[in-house]
Amino acid sequence: MRNRLQLKYLPLRFPSLFPLILLLVAVTVNAILQPNLLELRVMNGNLRSFLPLMLVAVGQTLVIIGAGIDLSIGAIVSLVTAVLVTNLLPDSPPLVIIGVVALACAAGMAAGALNGFGVAVLRLPPIVTTYATGFIFSGLALWILPRPGGSMPEQLARLYRRVTPLNIPLGIWIALILILLWALFRHTRYGSYLIATGGKPEAAYATAVPVNAVRFGSYVAAGLFAALGALVLTLGTGSGDPRIGVGITTTGGMTLDSIVAVVLGGTRLSGGQGGVAGSILGVIILGLIRNIISFADVPSWNQTLVDATIIIVALAAPGLIGWIRDRRRRALPPKEMVQEVAG
């Protein structure tokens, strides 16, 4: 009995366990198809291309743990991208760069504040609120930057592309810093507030947790992370596209990818549980799946189907395992239960 209980609670105690297994599988398959995968240069390039989504997914994780959701996060990335590339030149001096980056972060946080206002102050449902604000942000992005273009400071972009401190890819450094920050934050009072707010808002409110302030804060933080994601995205590409964060549909692209990454990482959409490490693993898994598909010579017309099917299976796998176990248990009532009834 004890053993079974432990197995049942394993995913709850270590939410990153399942994504870790998925990651191992993905890395193995990828390394077979692409033997130079683990070389520093290739790894640096891969992780750098995952980095924008990683930052966005961290922001999305904070909102989701607080039992919200941010469908506008991709549009915030677009908006911040537009702000960055229209204010920077290839040879901008460092002070200007710092100023513009600060402005971009402020823009992201202001966008997040609008979401927070709608959800926490006006008490509107998060899905529709952030869907509506997403329109506002992508409209603003199009207004600031009507067509793809603009530029980023060349030296900074070159530094960003090349730097590998201690021969470890930049992506790993940033991921480790994010995980460390989350581990520290979680154990502060505000970390507990966030988890309590997402878990049971009424109970949190009754125990003097400032529920609305916490919700508001989580959206502002998501805006900030979206802005940082936009920064590394534009540093990587060197110019800006006002639709870069949203894809074809208003909430496609990075918004949906970030939500899928969060769920793959073991954070529940119902809130009150989860962590940043899982989401980062989720982003890497998503990226590796796409890598595998392009290296496996899947015909281009079938790539979307393969990609989506793998993601669905990965999303459903924990449920599938649980369902099979439930069935088996129901078919054969455990001995302990029979004894309990008899006793």
Added chain:
Amino acid sequence: MRDGFRLSPTLLAVLLAAGLFFLGGIIRPGFVNPSQAINIVRLAAFLGIIAAGQTLVIISGGEGIDLSIGAVVTLAAILTYRINAGQNEMVLPALAAALAAGAAVGFVNGIGVAALRVPPLVMTLGMAGVVQGLILSYTQGNMVGSTAPIMSQYISRPLVLGIPGVVFIWLILALLMWLLLERSRYGKHLFAIGVNRTTARLSGVHVPLMVILTYTLSGLLAAFGGFILLGFTGVVFLNLGGPYLFPSVAAVVVGGTAISGGKGSYSGTMAGALVLTLITSLLTAMQMEDAFRQIILGVTLLVLISLYGRQRGLRQ
């Protein structure tokens, strides 16, 4: 509610639609005339039919939402387009195939949500990707086929008194939806699981079965919407249904259906579809830049949601 008096969301949305229509007349003289009104109702009918399944899924609660609707609309239209190949006698087989495909997608959604406990948002989103992938590998980018003449004749052209057939189809669907929601056991159980799944289960409702049935119906209705939409566009393309996905959610919410489930009506969704169509038509008529159009649409949606989408405060 504390105040006692409160407009029903449906009535409010209808009043809003009428107000918007006349506002259009003020902003742009010539906007208010019978043919424009018919045109708007016709455009709203497509959104309204596509949003019918979304209404059921959202009422069913448990964070219920169907994001695969856009892809299913496209799939149904492409299947119809290819199977009927311009022949009137092939319209019914094509419709049957499209409905079966839509129902199958909805069934998988239902299994994922009810049996495998995948959150509806990501399950249906993932299925949207799978369906889009199916479309790509099935068509390989070639849109072969054509629309049967009978389809555009009965759907988008004026049928009686200048009113196009799709409006009558919409009204018949509305009657069926009303019977389903208000006069059937399914409807009673749907509202029950939307309010509280545990109490519903304890009162003898088979919750997983209801959830699977609801998502299947949603897929079926989205496929029907795709079939109808094809009668209007006459051609298919890869992102035919995409632009209807989030408006379908917005129409349901603007129509006063609670996103948390257990409360709502299809008449509300119909009014919501009218309001959304009017807003977009107005913005188009004003020939605004895309950027401003999006900003205004976002602001209007926020205002509409705050009119009656507000949740209870924690203090209450």
